[in-house]
Amino acid sequence: MTEKERKLKLGSAQIRLETLKMLKWRGYGHLGGAMSIVELLSVLYNEVLKYDPERPDWTDRDYVVLSKGHSGPSLYAALALHGFFDKEWLYTLNEGGTRLPSHPDRLKTPGVDATTGSLGQGTSVAAGLGMALRLEKKASDQRVYLIVGDGELNEGQCWEAFQFLAHQKLHEVIVIIDYNKRQLDGRLEDIISPFDLKGKMESFGFRVLPADGKNENSILEALTEAKQIEDSAVCVLLDTVKAQGVPYYEDKDDSHAPKFDEKARQALDEVIERLEKFVEEGGGQNVDSSR
Numbered sequence: 441m442t443e444k445e446r447k448l449k450l451g452s453a454q455i456r457l458e459t460l461k462m463l464k465w466r467g468y469g470h471l472g473g474a475m476s477i478v479e480l481l482s483v484l485y486n487e488v489l490k491y492d493p494e495r496p497d498w499t500d501r502d503y504v505v506l507s508k509g510h511s512g513p514s515l516y517a518a519l520a521l522h523g524f525f526d527k528e529w530l531y532t533l534n535e536g537g538t539r540l541p542s543h544p545d546r547l548k549t550p551g552v553d554a555t556t557g558s559l560g561q562g563t564s565v566a567a568g569l570g571m572a573l574r575l576e577k578k579a580s581d582q583r584v585y586l587i588v589g590d591g592e593l594n595e596g597q598c599w600e601a602f603q604f605l606a607h608q609k610l611h612e613v614i615v616i617i618d619y620n621k622r623q624l625d626g627r628l629e630d631i632i633s634p635f636d637l638k639g640k641m642e643s644f645g646f647r648v649l650p651a652d653g654k655n656e657n658s659i660l661e662a663l664t665e666a667k668q669i670e671d672s673a674v675c676v677l678l679d680t681v682k683a684q685g686v687p688y689y690e691d692k693d694d695s696h697a698p699k700f701d702e703k704a705r706q707a708l709d710e711v712i713e714r715l716e717k718f719v720e721e722g723g724g725q726n727v728d729s730s731r
């Protein structure tokens with residue numbers, strides 16, 4: 441394992457750990473969709489994004505639009521771990537007066553670039569941010585990373601925004617689809633089939649880069665390639681599992697926003713214990729720090 445791989449795996453473990461501790465403390469929450477973007481968040485915040493936690497409104501930063509806003513908890517864990525605010529804030533999730541509402545609010549939380557939660561809307565916000573970057577002719581390596589759910593794609597607004605991105609060849613926005621094959625109350629195939637998602641995005645004019653959303657290297661490779669594309673709209677299609685990393689909930693129908701009973705709490709404790717050990721050990725052995 442290279443030093444970079446170790447750092448990214450450790451980052452994923454930390455984000456998953458902090459998110460699960462927070463949700464377990466709360467007693468319920470959007471576990472499934474928060475878990476399927478953990479590896480993505482680790483790659484973004486450890487390796488890809490340009491940001492400064494001391495200046496969350498720095499205009500030269502990269503932007504993150506979590507359009508599937510219900511996955512706020514893992515974004516909050518990533519932001520806390522990367523210095524935007526104190527980890528203690530995590531234990532105010534969803535409380536009256538909190539700065540961490542269940543869905544992200546850019547006026548409440550340092551590091552949150554867009555207020556989201558009403559599915560579909562983040563796609564248009566990201567398109568606007570991307571166009572603003574282009575019009576302002578800012579640093580050419582600046583990007584907007586838009587994270588969209590596969591169930592969220594049921595919203596027509598996504599496809600309106602995608603048409604705009606493709607027409608404008610707005611490579612300033614990197615669309616990342618969390619293809620976890622499930623939405624709120626079941627499998628996409630049983631509710632509204634996405635059909636061939638890759639082909640669909642391509643037919644809308646996108647370059648589509650598939651990646652394994654459970655594998656940090658694969659995500660990093662796809663995002664690196666996505667950043668090099670400048671003559672087309674670009675989409676990274678992440679193959680993920682809803683609730684990934686939490687075996688008790690992986691691929692279960694009720695993983696979307698469970699309330700934890702005794703059995704679930706025990707299952708969470710097992711994962712938390714394993715992750716704590718992994719983090720204490722520094723994220724794995726046999727690190728080849730030369731690469």
Ligand SMILES: Cc1ncc(C[n+]2csc(CCOP(=O)(O)OP(=O)(O)O)c2C)c(N)n1
Binds near residue numbers: 473557591620
């Ligand atoms: C406009 C709108 N309609 C309905 C909802 C309720 N809702 C919240 S999450 C969700 C399912 C989203 O599925 P997906 O995008 O696949 O999310 P993930 O699997 O990543 O959790 C729905 C219907 C909403 N937040 N906004």
Ligand SMILES: [Mg+2]
Binds near residue numbers: 590591618620621623
């Ligand atoms: Mg989904």
